Amino acid sequence: MAHFRRHLGQYAIHAILLILAIFTAIPLITLVNLSFKDPYQFNVDPMGPASPLTFENYALAWRFMQDPLLHNIIVGIVSITASIAMAAATAFVFARFEFPGRNWLFGALMLILLVPSTVLFVPTYQLIIQFSLQNTLWSLILPYAAHQSLIIVVLRSFFAELPSEMFDAAKVDGAGVWQLFTRIAIPLSLPVMSAMAIFQIWWIWNDYAWPSLVANAPEARTAVAAVIFFNDGMFRPEPGAGMAAAVIAAIPMVILFLVSMRTFVAGITAGALKG
Amino acid sequence: MMSQELTIAKPIPRAKSSQRVATLVEGVRRNWLLYVLILPTFLFSIAFYYYPMASGIYHSFTYWDIKRTIWIGFENYQRMFDDPVALAAWRNMLTILVSQLVIVMTTPLLGAALVAHLRPGLAQYGWRMMFVMPIVVPATVVVFVWRWFYGGDGGLNTILRALGLGALTHLWLGENATALWAIIGTGFPWVAGLNFLIYLAALQSIPEELLDAARVDGASAFRRFFQIELPLIRNQMMVLIVLTFIFYLRSFDAPLIMTNGGPGMAGTLVPGLQMYRAVRDDLDLGYGSAIGTVLFVVTLGLMLINQLISRRQKSDA
Numbered sequence: 001m002a003h004f005r006r007h008l009g010q011y012a013i014h015a016i017l018l019i020l021a022i023f024t025a026i027p028l029i030t031l032v033n034l035s036f037k038d039p040y041q042f043n044v045d046p047m048g049p050a051s052p053l054t055f056e057n058y059a060l061a062w063r064f065m066q067d068p069l070l071h072n073i074i075v076g077i078v079s080i081t082a083s084i085a086m087a088a089a090t091a092f093v094f095a096r097f098e099f100p101g102r103n104w105l106f107g108a109l110m111l112i113l114l115v116p117s118t119v120l121f122v123p124t125y126q127l128i129i130q131f132s133l134q135n136t137l138w139s140l141i142l143p144y145a146a147h148q149s150l151i152i153v154v155l156r157s158f159f160a161e162l163p164s165e166m167f168d169a170a171k172v173d174g175a176g177v178w179q180l181f182t183r184i185a186i187p188l189s190l191p192v193m194s195a196m197a198i199f200q201i202w203w204i205w206n207d208y209a210w211p212s213l214v215a216n217a218p219e220a221r222t223a224v225a226a227v228i229f230f231n232d233g234m235f236r237p238e239p240g241a242g243m244a245a246a247v248i249a250a251i252p253m254v255i256l257f258l259v260s261m262r263t264f265v266a267g268i269t270a271g272a273l274k275g
Numbered sequence: 276m277m278s279q280e281l282t283i284a285k286p287i288p289r290a291k292s293s294q295r296v297a298t299l300v301e302g303v304r305r306n307w308l309l310y311v312l313i314l315p316t317f318l319f320s321i322a323f324y325y326y327p328m329a330s331g332i333y334h335s336f337t338y339w340d341i342k343r344t345i346w347i348g349f350e351n352y353q354r355m356f357d358d359p360v361a362l363a364a365w366r367n368m369l370t371i372l373v374s375q376l377v378i379v380m381t382t383p384l385l386g387a388a389l390v391a392h393l394r395p396g397l398a399q400y401g402w403r404m405m406f407v408m409p410i411v412v413p414a415t416v417v418v419f420v421w422r423w424f425y426g427g428d429g430g431l432n433t434i435l436r437a438l439g440l441g442a443l444t445h446l447w448l449g450e451n452a453t454a455l456w457a458i459i460g461t462g463f464p465w466v467a468g469l470n471f472l473i474y475l476a477a478l479q480s481i482p483e484e485l486l487d488a489a490r491v492d493g494a495s496a497f498r499r500f501f502q503i504e505l506p507l508i509r510n511q512m513m514v515l516i517v518l519t520f521i522f523y524l525r526s527f528d529a530p531l532i533m534t535n536g537g538p539g540m541a542g543t544l545v546p547g548l549q550m551y552r553a554v555r556d557d558l559d560l561g562y563g564s565a566i567g568t569v570l571f572v573v574t575l576g577l578m579l580i581n582q583l584i585s586r587r588q589k590s591d592a
Contacts, residue, residue, distance in 0.1 A: 009392075009496065010393065010394065013389045013390075013392060013393055014393075014398070016385075016389055017386070017389050017390065017402050017405075020382075020385075020386055020406075020464055020466050021402075021405050021406070023463060023464045024405075024406070024409060024464060024466060024467050027417065027420045027421060027424065027430075028409070028412060028420070030420065030424075030430055031416070031420045034423070043428060046428065046429070046430060046433055047430055047433050047434065047437070086315040086316045086319065087316060089312040089313065089315070089316070090312065090313045090315075090316040092312070093309045093312050093313050094313070097306070097309050099302060099303070099306040099309050099310070100299050100302040100303055100306070101303075105313065105317075108320075109316070109317075109320065112320060112324045114575060114578050114579075115324060115328055115571070115575075116521065116524075116525050116570065116571055116574040116575070116578070117525055118524070118525045118547060118550070118567045118570040118571055118574065119327075119328055119331045119332070119564075119567045119568055119570065119571035120323070120324065120327045120328060120331065120567075121550060121551070121554075121563075121567055122331055122334070122550065122553075122554055122560050122563040122564045122567050123326070123327035123328070123330040123331040123334065123564065124323060124327045125554055125560070126330070126339075126341055126560060127322070127323075127326075127327065129341055130341070142319075142322075142323065143323050145319060146319040146320060146322065146323035146324065148316055148319065148320070149320075152316070176308075177308050177309065177312070178308070181312075202411075205413055206413045206414050206415065208414070208415045208528045208531070208532070209527065209528055209531060209547075209551060212531075213551065213554065213555055223413075224413050224415035224416065225415075227415065227416065227419060228415065228419065228532055231419070243420075243423075246416045246419050246420065247416075249413060249415075249416055250411070250412050250413055250416050253411045253412070253413060254411050254412075256411070257408065257411040264411075265407060265472065268410065268469065269469065269472060269473070272469045272518065273473070273514070273518075
């Protein structure tokens with residue numbers, strides 16, 4: 001009897017989870033479904049399964065989305081490489097060395113973690129305008145590259161926990177600070193760095209308000225901003241193509257997730273809890 | 276926490292100041308490479324954190340349109356408190372925060388508790404994946420789909436008509452009575468995501484022996500959950516609540532994309548969006564800075580609370 005009741009409980013859990021999962025999935029399935037519909041199907045029967053499949057939607061959306069995707073990739077690679085390189089050096093120095101002013105400087109960096117983006121929004125906009133960087137990729141790369149304090153916190157505690165024997169042996173061999181950093185610290189921290197890189201690319205990919213303000217032009221528009229612009233702008237595409245653009249904007253993140261599942265979840269959890 | 280490691284910078288008590296300066300200069304000179312290594316981070320931090328922050332707070336007391344800066348004292352703040360649109364924005368914010376408080380404490384916890392109580396195995400892993408995976412879809416895309424759902428010929432009205440409930444159809448984002456609730460409703464049932472993941476990790480870290488003991492005592496699954504598991508994950512829940520508040524205080528993507536703050540003057544306006552619109556539409560950077568500064572103060576308070584909680588959590592562990 002007890003055995004049966006235990007099973008019953010398990011089935012009930014599966015049933016409730018299934019209902020929650022269906023509601024969770026409906027919008028995403030609907031998005032993909034709509035992206036294959038021609039305008040007639042889209043308007044007459046939006047919720048029914050698409051048939052026949054209209055692949056032209058993707059051809060149309062791709063033409064509009066390829067530049068924004070390229071912008072995302074450039075902004076992502078440049079700003080993440082820069083922020084992680086700078087943050088790793090800083091984290092290494094603060095983790096392994098003593099020098100005058102160390103605590104003050106580190107405290108000043110940690111203060112940044114308490115500054116929410118809202119108070120920075122307007123003045124950073126003014127900076128970008130002042131230096132005529134609006135509608136260039138620099139308006140995204142530079143502020144994104146400055147986003148380092150979280151990476152510093154994570155890498156600093158990683159470097160601080162490395163056993164000092166590792167470094168002592170190299171020091172005996174005459175290695176200086178730079179060699180210790182590039183030959184020992186960096187190779188060991190690659191897994192942590194990749195988790196941080198994924199967290200950075202994820203929020204950069206998600207960021208909408210900032211790019212839509214400073215980079216809302218064909219030369220610099222990012223993928224998610226392009227989805228909204230494509231649908232709301234003067235082009236007024238076929239509705240299915242608008243949905244196809246949204247699918248295209250999401251696909252790179254899905255691929256990134258599938259190839260790096262564990263690192264992806266670890267990176268984003270660390271980012272959300274400490275950021 | 277680092278002070279005991281620090282040897283060079285500690286000044287010898289009562290040492291002559293010239294001597295102290297000499298020690299300091301010597302320390303800096305000997306460690307010059309370290310300063311060079313941390314320099315890029317500090318340059319970027321000055322340009323994009325310290326300077327903008329000081330500038331934002333200073334300019335909240337000015338009329339500012341990039342070309343001109345005119346000191347006007349508290350006028351921007353005065354205007355904010357007198358402005359019915361700004362008050363409506365804060366009222367909307369409050370509605371959103373209270374709703375999100377209820378949401379973060381219910382459905383992600385329900386989902387996590389259900390998955391945690393499955394027998395370990397492939398099915399449990401599969402459900403976990405199912406509710407983690409949606410975080411990869413950019414929030415803008417999610418908001419975009421929901422905007423279509425809420426439209427006149429959108430998914431929600433289509434479903435209602437198919438069910439014979441045509442009388443219940445609305446222009447969900449276009450009517451004052453429904454627009455704000457439609458924005459809050461985005462993402463229903465709000466299970467998938469980080470909250471779920473963090474609750475699940477917390478529940479799975481509870482030692483099995485604790486629950487077994489209660490089981491032997493004949494406590495039902497519900498009593499076990501509310502009397503043992505829930506109190507044990509209280510700290511994680513507090514952190515998630517604070518993080519939710521911080522997130523929604525500064526986030527305005529959903530109203531920006533779905534309604535631009537409408538219907539009307541402030542149907543779904545929130546302070547962050549008002550700040551954004553002050554910049555984009557009016558180039559009124561001073562007023563925008565004042566809104567940003569108020570948001571900053573509120574958020575800072577919440578972050579300090581968050582720090583206190585996580586510190587307490589560490590000392591508990």
